[in-house]
Amino acid sequence: MDLSSLSTCAVDRTPTLAGVLFQLGVLAGSAAGLALLSRRVERLGQRFGVMALGVLIFEMFTAPMWHNAHLGRWAYLYRDVSWVLTLGWSVLFLLVVELGDRLLPHWRAWRRGLLNVVVLTVLVVPLEWLVVRLGIRSYAPEVHEAAVGGWIDGVPLAVLYYVPVFTALVLGFYRYWCLVIDDALLIPMRRIRWGRGLLLTLAAVLLFELMVEPMVSNRGLPAWSYLHRDVSLLMSGLWVLVIAITAAVVTRIGLHLSVALRFVLAVAIATAVALPIEYGLLAAGIRVYGPSAIANFSGFTLPVLGAPIEIAFAIPCYMALMFGFIRYWDLALDNRL
16 A cells, blocks of 8 residues: 555644634533533443443544544544544533433333434534534545535535434444443343344444445445445345344353343454455455545555455444444343333
């Protein structure tokens, strides 16, 4: 890989007045939000940590799709992924979820989950517009090419799709780990409800594939398999199969493990299966990463395979979000939460 390509993903970190004021606003709002939650939410530190981890995993995975600039060098964790934005999204998500749970304790989990996504979409879309107008957020060229429905004042209408997918996956991850934090009493799942599980998995995979489609192309597959642009039902089906096989294995050998250990085992097995598949598809030219994704690669590769090392980190991130979402809703429906 030509390391000179790395410069194409560099953003201007020079702080602007708008960028500094934005950060001060995020820090003040986050402090106020956490102070409010501290009076009402038990084990807030653990809950905030889980939420922040879910948001960060999503931001790291989708980093090539958008760029965050003018926040100052202190504000960045990796390339243009900013801890300030992670903090802001995490506290906002936590406020909506935890306050909603306390205001509507008798609502079923699916109703509260749907309400959370709707409320967060209403809140996040204007904030996305704000960071664009302040010159902090911009979008990769591939997003410009793939955006459906056009743009309004610098923001793609596709954000109305991106935000619900973002919130649904992160909140599924968060809810799953809250079961661990609360040591919730759950009915053990002694058999897999394959119909429901496959539908949940297919929905999660397809929604995510449609969102990250600008980052990677699927080429050379049968024409009938393409659903939208280069999103292929065959490729999505492959990941569904990997996740289904993993679920069957974990159910068989991990029945008596804790919820947390089963999650870790599932992510480890799925990564071990998916990683060589992804590298094989990359070598065969079936999976082709876009210029913005390539520009985010460090230049380090795995020995022998010669593939970008970032893929080895991206796959467990992807699987963590998938399993968090799928397993939470499986458990919630089985336990009538």
